[in-house]
Amino acid sequence: LDYQHVQVPFEITLWIMLASLAKIGFHLYNKLPSVVPESCLLIFVGLIMGGIIYGLNDRSPPVMDSDIFFLYLLPPIVLDAGYFMPSRPFFENIGTILLYAVVGTIWNVFGIGFSLYGICQVKAFRLQDVSLLHNLLFGSLIAAVDPVAVLAVFEEIHVNEKLHILVFGESLLNDAVTVVLYKLFRSFCEMPTIKSVDVFAGVGKFFVVGLGGVLVGLSFGFTAAFTTRFTKDIRVIEPLFVFLYSYLSYLTAEMFHLSGIVAIISCAMGMKRYVEANISLKSHTTVKYFMKMWSSVSDTLIFIFLGVSTIGENHEWNWPYICFTVIFCLVWRALGVLVLTFFVNRFHVNTITSKDQFIIAYGGLRGAICFSLVFLLPDFHRKKLFIAATTVVILFTVFVQGMTIRPLVDLLAVKRKRESAPTVGEQIHIRFLDHLLAGIEDISGHWGQYYWKDKLEYFNSKYLQKILLREYDQPKSSIVLLYEKLERKHAIELAQAGQLGHGLAHPSFLSSDRTVITDQKLEDTPNPDVLDNMQEILARNLYRIRRTGPAYNRHTLPGDSEPTERAKEILILRHKSL
């Protein structure tokens, strides 16, 4: 037995296997996931496993490594979120989302930090040694809403699209603010004196970190799109580029201390439409499937690790501090949402209702990002207190808020997501209105979102598409693409129902068939002309079958290697035969 040799890949594979099996297990009992969110179940599994490890070894189980979290587990989830982000609601509400993400997070950080400092001044609590800076540092890591936790809960409760994008978008974009504030306060903690210059530099950093992330992401995204222009001959490695470039954008951003989350989201959103047009249908299926698969596994592992890491002896229980942290997190978020929404509603026709405000405030779940950040804190004597408080906040938000938010949504009758997607007619009208509004904005000299969208679209079709798309001369409208997709689906369904081959595909065959029956009734012998006709039709339609079959090749999938010429020829043949 040589376990040492295979230990690393073996244990990684086993952890992933455990996560996947846990997922299957939950879904076998259909009732469970409809009551308790999957994230809670996974944390619970983690807690049990942590307990077992703790019981067997009599020492704290291994804690989730912050490096593993930030370098390997977080990127797939964020990539998936960015790639499948519904872009229209996102950009329509970008102003509100940014307001919540930037101003709201700053508000929370300072609110929680200062009020916890106030608590520390109460002598009875024995917390006088926690300085203001440490409280602010703690505030900066506990204030950030976690995209992984938010996604896990919100995708199960099906609230309306705007509400969903407000909470989810905020949780993604507040990364830039969190990174800046966390690093700022951490460096302040290590400095002997703080000059006002440093504070101003910190404010400037917001823009560098956020916009830098966007720039890094977009440049990698466009490079990815450009690369897929040239993959026509080796389709099998197309999906790879989507993953490689997005991951590189994340790593590059992290390397330069920019926001990796913002970078990977920009990369995914930037490349999506071009890559989709360039790569083959099968590659696209693979990309989508693998993204879902990876993010699903990462997400499962994160929650299990969160559970495992909770067990152990690295906690210092100071009840007043921990309880007040939970309360302040709730109160300051609620206040922040109220105040910010008041301003947002004054400038918007489509206001955010008070029910929606409540769900936004209540949906501010904390998760693994806080947890990883608190372990990355420099060692100081109260670190264990911070760890304990963070753990409690995470468990409270995920379990209590996560489990009660669905009944609350039902109780308040929050507007749900419309079950059916917009019809083609609606889509045409929406697009028409967009053009109209862009025209009105242009005439009235108001540079609103429709004006900019129109300009971007023009720039895209004029320059970007020519560079990034393989077949740029035939830009298809998305309605035509949707139609093609529906036709394909329809065709597959028909084929699966066995209807295509027998009657539908060959109307000429159908009609000749009828002739045969008629002829047979009349003469009781098949007409030689009819037989010739049938043979001809069969000869045409069997062309393809003769060519199909397995052939081993490592670089292509069976069926991929056939030259398109032949397919075209067959289609022409068929077209003639109909």
Added chain:
Amino acid sequence: LDYQHVQVPFEITLWIMLASLAKIGFHLYNKLPSVVPESCLLIFVGLIMGGIIYGLNDRSPPVMDSDIFFLYLLPPIVLDAGYFMPSRPFFENIGTILLYAVVGTIWNVFGIGFSLYGICQVKAFRLQDVSLLHNLLFGSLIAAVDPVAVLAVFEEIHVNEKLHILVFGESLLNDAVTVVLYKLFRSFCEMPTIKSVDVFAGVGKFFVVGLGGVLVGLSFGFTAAFTTRFTKDIRVIEPLFVFLYSYLSYLTAEMFHLSGIVAIISCAMGMKRYVEANISLKSHTTVKYFMKMWSSVSDTLIFIFLGVSTIGENHEWNWPYICFTVIFCLVWRALGVLVLTFFVNRFHVNTITSKDQFIIAYGGLRGAICFSLVFLLPDFHRKKLFIAATTVVILFTVFVQGMTIRPLVDLLAVKRKRESAPTVGEQIHIRFLDHLLAGIEDISGHWGQYYWKDKLEYFNSKYLQKILLREYDQPKSSIVLLYEKLERKHAIELAQAGQLGHGLAHPSFLSSDRTVITDQKLEDTPNPDVLDNMQEILARNLYRIRRTGPAYNRHTLPGDSEPTERAKEILILRHKSL
């Protein structure tokens, strides 16, 4: 800049990116790959990169880590090979393949080992200090034909299926022999005295290593098939299980010092038919695509690393030893093939022609497995000589033999792979003959391959399918499956050519359309009955469109979540309308 933090994933991603871009580059110039095999080009790229690194740093570039090779790069290639292995020719020729793989490899090891020992006795060559055991150890690592190198060359020259499977099957299955002999001689080198017991134990180990690998592989394969029975509700993680279980089988086999290659091949071949029946069509596309992608990237990386590692100062050039190694590799392989084929041909009706024998002997390429094994040798004073000899043998076989084998195949007019796959008629006849032969064998009491195949098929449909398949009560014959696949393809083509919607899918619409034209000619106003008819058809066929549209969910792909009930309902609706 914080490069340290992201170094590991960043460099891995960059290497994979380089490999993928190199692949794209070669395929941009279509003429190059048709003359020079891709493996040669990649080694050449590696040589250049190694030269640059050597020139810049003035020290040897990093050598390919044997652990990385065996744990991360080799498994994807072998998994791909096993999963897409054409099982019929493989099992038809299993006897011959095993003879080549076991007896042939032992023959080569001892042939090369003893004759090199003979060379070492010549005083002029100054090699007297290389003992017989060291020569045998070297023989055991240099004798094994490399599956990666063989695949890279043979999939481009399209020889007939039997010849291909003989060389490729041998290269896969000789792993068990190589592992045993290599470890045996290495432990002998470290022992003070060798008892005859040790030699017998070595012979016994062959069976343990080979059959153990098969057992480990099959048990993981069946577990994988069993697991996919329960993934109906979470389709996105289905592909994961295929990869996880195969990789676990490889790692487990390596852990117990069994043959990992044999294990992963058994696992892939054992699970394939059950997994394919259990998982969804999209999951299956993803599995196939990702397997091809991973193996393609691994293969590229291996050849590039091979090139990079060649440059450097860890070589000891002793020309006689190196030249004689190359010569002995060629001669002993040629002799072995001749002798073994003589025996094989006496017992088979379908003989191996002398042209085929030449290609089998000439196609014995060496590759990265030898290279990794030689670096794993325990340190002794002549290790650098062995490294140099191995490098030369690999470069000679890949460049000289790899580049000349295609012209030779053309020149000798070796029987090629039939371009077209067997027709359905042929397949039915083949299957009929199988049953007939199984019956004849059963009656005559001869337990040949058809008898065993029939028994296995019976056991499979009687027990295995019931346990491993989700819907075991409806086993579809492979001809029906092929037919369904062709229908699906046909339907997609029709949809892409835009023919489905306009005429084919709705013959009732077509006919009513004709009526409209006739009516209009007669009356010049549309008939209200016809309009009603059209509206009815539209109402039916637009049902689906109203339901389709994007909806974000992390665990499902758009379109997956629709209940099958609805799809069925639509199909029934459509069926009625036709």
